[in-house]
Amino acid sequence: MDTKLLAYGIVAMVVVAGLYILTDTVLLNKPTPDEIPVEEEFYPHVVCDPECNQPMQDSEWPANEPHIAINPLDPLNVVGASNDYDTILGDTWLGAYSSKDGGKTWKSSFVPRDGLNDFKAAGDPVLAVDGEGNFYLAGIVFQRAPVKLARNSAIVVSKSTDGGETWGRGAILVQSILNINFHDKEWIIADQNNGNLYTCWTMFTENRISSMLFSRSTDGGTTWNTVPTIISEIREKELQVQGCAVSVGPHGEVFVNWIDFIEMQLRFVVSTDEGQTFSDVKNIGLVDETERYLPENTYRTPTLPAMAVDLTDGEYNGSIYVTWNDDRNGDVDIMLIYSRDGGDTWSDLVRVNNDTLQNGLDQFFPAIAISPQGWVHLAFYDKRNDENNSLLEVYYAMSKDGGQNFTYNFNVTDVQFDGEAGGGSLIGQITQSTEAFIGDYIGIAVTEDTANIIWCDMRNGEPDDKNSDIYGARIRFAP
DSSP: OOOOHHHHHHHHOOOOOOOOOOOOBBSSSOGGGGGEEEEEEESSEEEESSOEEEEEEOSSSEEEEEEEEEEEEEEEEEEEEEEOSSSTSOOOOOEEEEEESTSSSSSEEOOOOOOOOOOOOEEEEEEEEOOOOOOOEEEEESSOOOOTTTTOOEEEEEEESSSTOOOOOOEEEEEEESSSEEEEEEEEEEEEETOEEEEEEEETTTSEEEEEEEEEEEESSSSOOOOOEEOOOOGOOOOEEEEEEEEOOOSSSSEEEEEEEETEEEEEESSSSSTTSSSOOEEEEEEOOOOOOTTTTOSSSOOOEEEEEOOSSTTTTTEEEEEEEEESSSEEEEEEEEESSTSSSSSOOEOOOOOOOTTOEEEEEEEEEEOOOOEEEEEEOOOOTTTOOOOBBEEEESSSSSSOOEEEEEEEOOOOBBBBOOOOOOHHHHHTTOOOOOOOEEEEEEEEEEEEEEEEETTBHHHHHHHHEEEEEEEEEEO
């Protein structure tokens, strides 16, 4: 077998994206006219720190679907995670990448397989960090070819107490005993005040009916709810749900949202008792679903929401922000809505990407975070600079007025790359699968003066020689 075919790459993450400073010194691509802020003084200086577009680690195997978190006690302690294929079997597992110097150097590790040996693959990595600086890596573990009476899938959470350098034995939140259920697409958040952990995910049945589930831990991830809570409305025929996101409010509220793909509605619930009970499900906005495969693409581009809450003491304290990629304008845009009253009412749509409306060029996979000033930061894949609507870049957008305007958009990447070069599992390559894979999301985490972005990058690959790496950028957005 051609070893070159099997050597894709992960090379991974965070560090630094480039733009320009007010002295007009060009650090990366100088903004096009539609990228220049309307009111320059309204926005901070933005520079790369320490440099632009860095791989997080070096490997001969692919990686994709990254996420990122920053230690609240040490802003130089950054941790990333991804689907990492650098394993003995050449199949994906939960890989982690830790830095103690703000992204200048990195150490790689994996969630241990101890206690998870019945599962041959893992994915959907999501990171959370608590107020004491403990990191948590949540994911799914599963069988590629499930057998009756074998454990088909499970949700697992692993803890790191040393800044993401090593990880403890994963705690299993829930598992399927027969292959009639599949647990998928979890998300996790930590309450910075009491250390509680909250996780939501989708459970599919054999006939593809799905429910939204929730679990919590009050002891640092050691134990979880014995029986998960179903928070979607099965009795109301809400039977095709996916894409949960969970956040914590300023008073300990637990917010969860997802998409009902029958009604094409964003759905939302809130708990005011630390996740013990939830409100009735409510609709908060219509979604125009992005095609699973955009024209000319073999990699999937699902519509999945992301959510963040303003926990600052500023003007927009308590605001809840939900973002997703949406096709209502005839091409795919990044949309956002917000609530200022705990989810009771929601704003009109805000279009985040500021390229020309209905120009036939797509943006997708938004990630969102709120910095201590209350500024709203997003990162997403963007095709605006390729007239053929094919090659990808990563854009960074920021709002200082509570998500009402995103005139500030900048290209983070210093090259364009082709998503068709996104690599997957060894099994897929052996069977000569032509479908590329870049994952279902990217990540952003922020401090008072930096935004750390992580993405799946295909600059070192070609469609017939797939090589997807994890790259990152550390953007200093305040002087």
